[in-house]
Amino acid sequence: MGALSAAPVQSDFYKREPIPLPPGEVMEIGSVALLPGQKVAVATRRGDIWICDGAYGEDLSKVTWKKFAQGQHEPFGMFWKDGWLWMTQRPEVSRIKDADGDGVADTFETICAEWGINGDYHEYAFGTEPDKEGNIWITLCLTGSGGAASNWRGWCVRVTPDGKMIPTCSGIRSPGGMGFNAKGDVFYCDNQGLWNGSSSIKWLKPGSFQGNPTGNKYHKLANLPAPPEPVSGSRVETERAKFPTYIPPAVVLPHGKVGQSPTGIVADTTDGNFGPWKEQLYVAEQCHSQIQRVCLEQVNGIYQGAVFPFLEGFEAGLIPIRLDPSGVIFTGGSNRGWASRGSKPFTFERVRWTGKVPFEMLTMFATTDGFELTFTEPVDKAAAADVKNYSMAAWTYILQSGYGSPEVDKATPTIASATVSPDGKKVRLKVDGRVKGHVHHLQLKNIKAASGAEMWHPQAYYTLNEIPK
Amino acid sequence: MRTILFLTTLALPLMAQDGGQLYGLYCSACHGADGKGATGGQFPPLAGSEWPLGNPDRAIKIVLHGLHQPIEVSGKTYNLEMPPQGAALPDDQISAILTYVRASWGNKASAVSVDQVKKVRAATANRKDHWTAEELLKLHPLENVKPPLANLISYYYKGSYQSMPDFSKLKAAAVEEEPSGLIDYSSYANTDGFAMVWEGELQTPAGKHEFSLDSDDGSRLFVDGAVVAEIKTIGPTGRTVKKAVDLKAGVHKIRVEYFEFSGNEGLSVGVKFAKEKRMQWLSKEKGKASGKSWPEIMLAPVDNRPAIYRNFIQGTTARGIGVGFPGQINIAYSADNLSMEMLWGGSFIDAGHHWTDRGVGYEPPAGETVFALSKQKAYAFASESATAWPAASQATTRFRGYQLSPQGNPTFLVEVAGARVFDGYESVTDPSPSLLRTLRVDGKPAQTVSLLVHSGAHEAAQPESFTVGELTVRITGGKFRYGTNVVMVDLTSPQAQLRYSW
Numbered sequence: 001m002g003a004l005s006a007a008p009v010q011s012d013f014y015k016r017e018p019i020p021l022p023p024g025e026v027m028e029i030g031s032v033a034l035l036p037g038q039k040v041a042v043a044t045r046r047g048d049i050w051i052c053d054g055a056y057g058e059d060l061s062k063v064t065w066k067k068f069a070q071g072q073h074e075p076f077g078m079f080w081k082d083g084w085l086w087m088t089q090r091p092e093v094s095r096i097k098d099a100d101g102d103g104v105a106d107t108f109e110t111i112c113a114e115w116g117i118n119g120d121y122h123e124y125a126f127g128t129e130p131d132k133e134g135n136i137w138i139t140l141c142l143t144g145s146g147g148a149a150s151n152w153r154g155w156c157v158r159v160t161p162d163g164k165m166i167p168t169c170s171g172i173r174s175p176g177g178m179g180f181n182a183k184g185d186v187f188y189c190d191n192q193g194l195w196n197g198s199s200s201i202k203w204l205k206p207g208s209f210q211g212n213p214t215g216n217k218y219h220k221l222a223n224l225p226a227p228p229e230p231v232s233g234s235r236v237e238t239e240r241a242k243f244p245t246y247i248p249p250a251v252v253l254p255h256g257k258v259g260q261s262p263t264g265i266v267a268d269t270t271d272g273n274f275g276p277w278k279e280q281l282y283v284a285e286q287c288h289s290q291i292q293r294v295c296l297e298q299v300n301g302i303y304q305g306a307v308f309p310f311l312e313g314f315e316a317g318l319i320p321i322r323l324d325p326s327g328v329i330f331t332g333g334s335n336r337g338w339a340s341r342g343s344k345p346f347t348f349e350r351v352r353w354t355g356k357v358p359f360e361m362l363t364m365f366a367t368t369d370g371f372e373l374t375f376t377e378p379v380d381k382a383a384a385a386d387v388k389n390y391s392m393a394a395w396t397y398i399l400q401s402g403y404g405s406p407e408v409d410k411a412t413p414t415i416a417s418a419t420v421s422p423d424g425k426k427v428r429l430k431v432d433g434r435v436k437g438h439v440h441h442l443q444l445k446n447i448k449a450a451s452g453a454e455m456w457h458p459q460a461y462y463t464l465n466e467i468p469k
Numbered sequence: 470m471r472t473i474l475f476l477t478t479l480a481l482p483l484m485a486q487d488g489g490q491l492y493g494l495y496c497s498a499c500h501g502a503d504g505k506g507a508t509g510g511q512f513p514p515l516a517g518s519e520w521p522l523g524n525p526d527r528a529i530k531i532v533l534h535g536l537h538q539p540i541e542v543s544g545k546t547y548n549l550e551m552p553p554q555g556a557a558l559p560d561d562q563i564s565a566i567l568t569y570v571r572a573s574w575g576n577k578a579s580a581v582s583v584d585q586v587k588k589v590r591a592a593t594a595n596r597k598d599h600w601t602a603e604e605l606l607k608l609h610p611l612e613n614v615k616p617p618l619a620n621l622i623s624y625y626y627k628g629s630y631q632s633m634p635d636f637s638k639l640k641a642a643a644v645e646e647e648p649s650g651l652i653d654y655s656s657y658a659n660t661d662g663f664a665m666v667w668e669g670e671l672q673t674p675a676g677k678h679e680f681s682l683d684s685d686d687g688s689r690l691f692v693d694g695a696v697v698a699e700i701k702t703i704g705p706t707g708r709t710v711k712k713a714v715d716l717k718a719g720v721h722k723i724r725v726e727y728f729e730f731s732g733n734e735g736l737s738v739g740v741k742f743a744k745e746k747r748m749q750w751l752s753k754e755k756g757k758a759s760g761k762s763w764p765e766i767m768l769a770p771v772d773n774r775p776a777i778y779r780n781f782i783q784g785t786t787a788r789g790i791g792v793g794f795p796g797q798i799n800i801a802y803s804a805d806n807l808s809m810e811m812l813w814g815g816s817f818i819d820a821g822h823h824w825t826d827r828g829v830g831y832e833p834p835a836g837e838t839v840f841a842l843s844k845q846k847a848y849a850f851a852s853e854s855a856t857a858w859p860a861a862s863q864a865t866t867r868f869r870g871y872q873l874s875p876q877g878n879p880t881f882l883v884e885v886a887g888a889r890v891f892d893g894y895e896s897v898t899d900p901s902p903s904l905l906r907t908l909r910v911d912g913k914p915a916q917t918v919s920l921l922v923h924s925g926a927h928e929a930a931q932p933e934s935f936t937v938g939e940l941t942v943r944i945t946g947g948k949f950r951y952g953t954n955v956v957m958v959d960l961t962s963p964q965a966q967l968r969y970s971w
């Protein structure tokens with residue numbers, strides 16, 4: 001095997017494998033659902049649903065596919081429950097099953113079709129798996145991503161198993177995917193654009209406002225309180241101080257630096273089967289064909305945390321992501337309409353852990369006076385204690401009705417001290433000049449593991465919404 | 470050491486912006502690192518494109534405010550959306566990126582200064598919308614693109630023509646030079662009752678070139694004085710005539726004659742040069758047959774099972790469910806209005822539009838005979854005395870989906886006022902090709918529920934049948950009830966069957 005000093009590469013740690021698709025079919029995957037018996041269902045943007053057998057096997061050339069249904073309307077969110085395949089498709093939540101047992105769906109039950117659509121291509125609907133109460137959370141993209149021409153556009157709604165729709169959060173622009181953290185709180189990715197300086201993952205706290213006021217008017221349909229009307233040209237930090245329901249982005253994924261079109265979210269609840277990233281989030285990325293790793297914490301009641309570069313090189317833009325408890329990520333996607341670094345028009349892939357742990361920052365948490373880093377293995381203490389081996393830049397974005405934002409209000413916090421724990425697995429950084437509300441980009445250099453291993457991704461972007469008291 | 474670190478940090482913002490790096494970060498995902506357009510050219514190329522060259526204002530505006538709606542780049546039409554970058558990228562970065570684009574991949578054009586970007590930004594500060602290609606071309610025509618037809622002259626004649634007039638006997642109401650070099654009637658008229666002639670010159674290589682002509686109403690294309698293609702009668706576009714013509718290299722005379730009687734207008738003229746795949750349009754309008762920017766993906770039943778297509782179908786609501794039955798019988802069911810709203814014969818639907826790029830817009834039925842049946846919520850309490858369909862239905866309804874029979878035929882389920890209505894459709898060939906619709910009511914609604922069968926003009930109104938043009942609708946197990954422009958059925962019996970034939 002390679003020497004310890006060799007630069008780490010992804011294939012040392014994770015094996016990414018394209019899963020063969022049914023020949024001749026256009027499989028622009030928008031949804032993945034894990035079924036009993038190690039079967040995997042996918043829904044395509046064209047509205048076909050296929051079931052794959054063999055996707056867990058060692059020899060992927062043996063996978064077989066069966067077409068289960070056709071003609072659905074761009075499902076983005078699908079799961080299996082009690083013998084039914086549930087999906088959030090553009091016009092509705094539906095559940096389908098094969099009642100007569102011939103292997104093909106024959107029963108298509110509409111659960112909820114309460115939200116508005118008007119024929120605009122951008123009025124997507126993304127849905128989760130069921131929460132603890134059995135409800136599906138759905139984010140409803142704005143009309144053309146800049147208007148709200150149909151009911152509840154720009155809102156998150158919950159749909160109960162019997163089809164009741166509960167408007168839950170306002171302020172949404174253009175979601176790309178959704179998911180839960182390990183605790184069961186719900187997050188979605190919102191894409192850079194109007195009222196959204198950079199893409200980010202956002203916490204859908206019931207009753208919250210997410211920053212884009214375009215769909216605000218629909219609160220009247222359900223006698224809800226009017227959502228905030230932020231001032232264009234301001235900052236999230238300024239506006240949320242005025243409006244207690246305004247929840248800031250939990251983790252900003254700096255536009256262009258950490259992807260530029262985030263999509264599906266999944267929490268690592270594999271208990272170590274996918275590496276040491278217990279309870280962290282994996283966030284798929286369409287444009288850059290990647291998966292990012294996100295470490296969250298709750299400070300003063302607000303979610304925040306760090307994003308670390310993680311997996312890359314997928315063969316098309318990723319949309320859905322699912323993680324089997326045995327430690328297999330299933331993901332897929334398409335680049336139709338939105339380009340991606342992966343140059344294939346569509347893909348279906350799996351990722352498994354090789355069992356080798358990369359030397360990485362495992363977590364990054366805010367402290368009262370800086371940040372605390374933990375590492376996947378003990379660090380070279382001398383290097384890790386030297387403040388010169390760390391650098392930090394901080395910035396935020398303009399909250400504005402225009403599209404996106406440059407990085408503004410730049411600051412350069414300084415690393416005052418770096419204290420390594422006796423076991424070498426933790427470093428406490430005292431940082432002067434942190435800015436509340438800013439993204440803090442931490443870069444490490446010359447820090448190796450005590451074993452000599454080099455760090456795979458020596459950087460992190462931490463969004464400091466709150467400072468621990 | 471500390472001093473060095475300090476200086477490095479300070480020096481960074483002073484460094485000139487690296488256009489190539491910025492391009493890689495913000496633009497290459499779509500336009501390609503090689504400028505050829507990502508994903509094998511699914512996105513517009515910048516390499517070899519005229520758009521970023523010439524007057525830089527055009528490109529600056531696109532970067533600042535974005536661009537939407539169709540745009541033709543290097544002979545190919547794209548219909549995507551370029552997001553505006555003006556709020557995200559400062560002037561120096563835009564200048565660096567455009568300078569890079571204008572000097573890369575064989576492009577040769579001058580650098581774009583920060584001041585130029587600043588000037589354009591200030592001049593367009595109030596702009597909120599994306600640009601369209603059409604708008605930009607008016608402000609900043611592409612510099613190095615030759616007009617397709619040289620020395621083009623147009624002649625306009627007012628009058629009611631049902632066939633091509635003898636122009637030698639007419640006097641033109643207007644004669645104009647057309648520097649755009651494009652055949653375009655729209656600057657004269659978008660009205661009924663006119664005719665036009667265009668004369669110009671087309672430079673061609675040697676070879677057999679395929680000309681294409683389509684129009685609403687009639688048209689005629691001459692090359693070097695000889696008729697090449699002709700559409701004689703009044704009628705819609707979609708009657709494309711193609712003809713290959715052997716031509717020597719050089720300049721050839723082109724003459725197009727056109728008349729418009731009433732209703733819609735349309736005229737497209739194109740030529741596909743030998744050895745080239747792409748149609749070059751000589752008219753502003755691009756013919757449907759080969760001007761679509763998406764491939765045809767015609768859906769049809771497979772193994773005699775109906776094809777299902779939930780999508781945006783023109784003529785029904787956004788929650789449309791298309792069903793293409795065996796035997797060239799097709800319907801569009803509205804899950805909003807809870808009924809079949811359209812019925813048509815022939816081909817089912819072309820999914821190519823929705824399945825290419827972002828899938829913008831509603832797709833019309835692909836068949837020829839389309840019957841529009843209704844466009845309102847189809848269930849209501851309609852009292853015996855009612856002569857019009859109630860504008861707002863008092864009956865509570867809920868769409869519950871559909872069930873497919875072993876043959877794949879759908880039965881839609883609607884909950885109405887405490888009862889369940891099963892609304893099933895299948896195509897039959899015996900005794901004649903027809904659509905059979907079976908209505909089954911399960912449970913008893915709070916009061917009599919009526920189903921809207923047809924809204925609009927109808928003839929031969931009988932309790933058991935009526936007609937709409939060529940379409941005859943018959944009922945068994947129930948009776949039609951008629952109001953003003955309304956045909957309905959009271960759902961009082963457990964089962965009724967409707968047969969639609971034409």
